[in-house]
Amino acid sequence: MQELTIPRPDDWHLHLRDGDLLATTVPATASVFGRAVIMPNLVPPVTTVDQAMAYRERILKQVPASSDFRPLMALYLTQNTAIETVVAAAENPEVIGFKLYPSGATTNSDAGVTDIEALDAVFAKMAELQVPLLVHGEVTAAEIDIFDREKVFIDTKLRPLMARHPQLKLILEHITTADAVDFVESMGDNVAATITPQHLLMNRNDLLVGGVRPHNYCLPILKRREHQLALRKAAVSGNPKFFLGTDSAPHAQDKKEAACGCAGCYSAPAALQLYAEFFEQMQALDKLADFASHFGADFYGYPRATEQVTLQRAEWQVPALVDTAIGPMVPYWASMKLNWQLIEK
Numbered sequence: 010m011q012e013l014t015i016p017r018p019d020d021w022h023l024h025l026r027d028g029d030l031l032a033t034t035v036p037a038t039a040s041v042f043g044r045a046v047i048m049p050n051l052v053p054p055v056t057t058v059d060q061a062m063a064y065r066e067r068i069l070k071q072v073p074a075s076s077d078f079r080p081l082m083a084l085y086l087t088q089n090t091a092i093e094t095v096v097a098a099a100e101n102p103e104v105i106g107f108k109l110y111p112s113g114a115t116t117n118s119d120a121g122v123t124d125i126e127a128l129d130a131v132f133a134k135m136a137e138l139q140v141p142l143l144v145h146g147e148v149t150a151a152e153i154d155i156f157d158r159e160k161v162f163i164d165t166k167l168r169p170l171m172a173r174h175p176q177l178k179l180i181l182e183h184i185t186t187a188d189a190v191d192f193v194e195s196m197g198d199n200v201a202a203t204i205t206p207q208h209l210l211m212n213r214n215d216l217l218v219g220g221v222r223p224h225n226y227c228l229p230i231l232k233r234r235e236h237q238l239a240l241r242k243a244a245v246s247g248n249p250k251f252f253l254g255t256d257s258a259p260h261a262q263d264k265k266e267a268a269c270g271c272a273g274c275y276s277a278p279a280a281l282q283l284y285a286e287f288f289e290q291m292q293a294l295d296k297l298a299d300f301a302s303h304f305g306a307d308f309y310g311y312p313r314a315t316e317q318v319t320l321q322r323a324e325w326q327v328p329a330l331v332d333t334a335i336g337p338m339v340p341y342w343a344s345m346k347l348n349w350q351l352i353e354k
Contacts, residue, residue, distance in 0.1 A: 011322045013294055013349070016314040018281060018301035020045040022143075022182050022203045022254030024116075024273065025068060025080075027051050029334030034259055035071035037277040039078035041351065043314050044306075046105055046143070046254070047080045050117040054085035058097045061104055077316075081105040083143055087120055088127065092134045099138040105309065106141030106178075111162070113149045115228040115272060116258065125166050129173060136177040141309065143180045146189065147229055156213075159229050160188040171196060180308075183208065183256045185229040187239035193250050194243075201308045203254025204244050206283035207274045207341060212237040223265045224339045227258065228272040244300060245293040252304035255280045261336045274341040279327045283342060285320050285349040320349045 023045040025034045038045055047068065049055035055064055061082035068080045084090075084098055086107040098104040110121035122128065135142055146167060147158040163181075171177065181189055181202045193202045205227070213231045216222055225231065243251045257280060258273025265271055276283060281301065288297045306313050329344045330337045 010294060012319055013285070013297070013321075014317050014319045015298040016302040017041075017043040017316045017318050018253060019043055019305050019311075019314070020255050020257070020280065021180070021252060021305040021309070022046055022048070022205075022256045023277075024048045024050070024256070024258040026259055027064070027067065030259060031068060031071045033331065033333040033338075034257075034277060035068055035078075036073050036076075038257070038280075039072045039076040041281050041318065042078065043316065044079045044081055044311065047082050049083050049085040049108055050110060050115070052117055054087070054117065054120050055082070056085045056087055056090070056120075057094060058084070058101050058104055062101075065103060083108040085110070085120065086122055086128070086131075086142075088123055090128070090131055092131060095131060095134045095138065095140055099140050106143055106180075107135065108143045108145070110145045111147060111149050114145050114147045118145070125170060132170065132174045132177055136174045139176075139178055141178040141180060143182055145229075146181050146184070155230055156232060159184070159186050163188055163192045167192065171200070182254060183227075183229060184240065185232050186236045190239045190243045190251075194248070198250075201250045201252065201304075202243075203256070203305075204240055204251055205254065205256045205274070206276050206280065206287065207231065207256075208237065208240055209244055209287045210283065223267075223270045224341065224343060225274065226265070226270060226272055227256065227274045230272075241287070241291060245288065245291045245296050247296060247299065249299070249304040249307060251300070252308065253284065253301045254305075257341075259333075259338055261333070262330070262339050263336060265339065275331070275338055276341040278331060278340045279342055279347060281318070281351065282320070282325075282347045282349045286347050289348065319352050321352045322348060323350050323352075324348055325350045 110118035112121040257277040259275040260271040
């Protein structure tokens with residue numbers, strides 16, 4: 010196969026940041042993806058519909074004139090989120106749902122949830138109105154090993170949550186373990202998961218063997234190869250519960266290459282090509298369209314894309330650096346080669 014044409018894909022988990030950086034991050038995604046779910050972990054976090062709409066306007070100002078890119082806004086769930094905010098979110102077509110960050114789990118998550126059970130009234134209203142809950146699935150207790158935090162969260166928080174609210178529409182974001190695959194497969198059609206390119210293409214050896222590689226550091230952290238293999242199997246299974254979410258997360262080079270480096274892989278400059286690389290490795294390029302373009306739209310209740318994009322088999326090298334208003338950034342897969350590139354038709 011020398012060319013592959015698929016419906017324009019969607020990114021169901023994306024960090025754009027804010028301010029001057031939007032001039033870099035928005036076009037990088039809008040040139041490829043038709044829609045994207047925009048994460049709300051700014052400083053301060055995006056907790057209300059009004060804040061989300063203001064943020065959306067800042068994003069739209071950076072969308073290239075040739076693009077019909079549609080940002081779908083997530084609201085940041087806090088311990089003080091009101092039922093009225095859930096109702097307002099349900100009434101706004103540009104708000105896709107609420108993002109649950111356990112406090113301290115990742116970048117800018119200090120305002121996140123500390124007591125999931127105390128929010129049961131909010132979850133009940135979300136279930137009633139079918140407002141999705143997007144979950145960063147990790148506990149943050151210091152005594153829990155970082156490689157076990159996803160499994161412990163699923164066992165102690167998510168399973169009880171779904172037992173109490175079986176109709177809640179839930180997306181377990183950026184899954185990293187066989188335990189997460191098993192959880193999603195064991196639930197009803199109202200539970201799904203996104204998978205990132207880095208968790209499909211790498212495991213923790215790629216982070217730690219031969220020296221610490223800060224640009225492969227993300228949260229949830231890369232896991233053992235056995236977990237990577239479970240994710241790879243799920244992604245090509247044709248199961249509509251698993252679909253594309255890059256979790257592309259930009260940080261300046263000096264913030265990654267630091268004594269206490271930031272978590273996140275900036276994959277947006279090569280996102281679809283990275284997924285194509287993986288699907289070709291699995292001899293499953295025929296499954297890429299469903300994973301990238303169909304299953305997420307179906308789950309969230311959006312129409313499937315009719316516009317198309319084309320990938321051509323042509324080796325190219327991911328740039329070593331991306332110049333931005335906050336300084337140079339090192340993209341995921343920097344200076345490495347990929348076998349597929351996007352072409353204009």
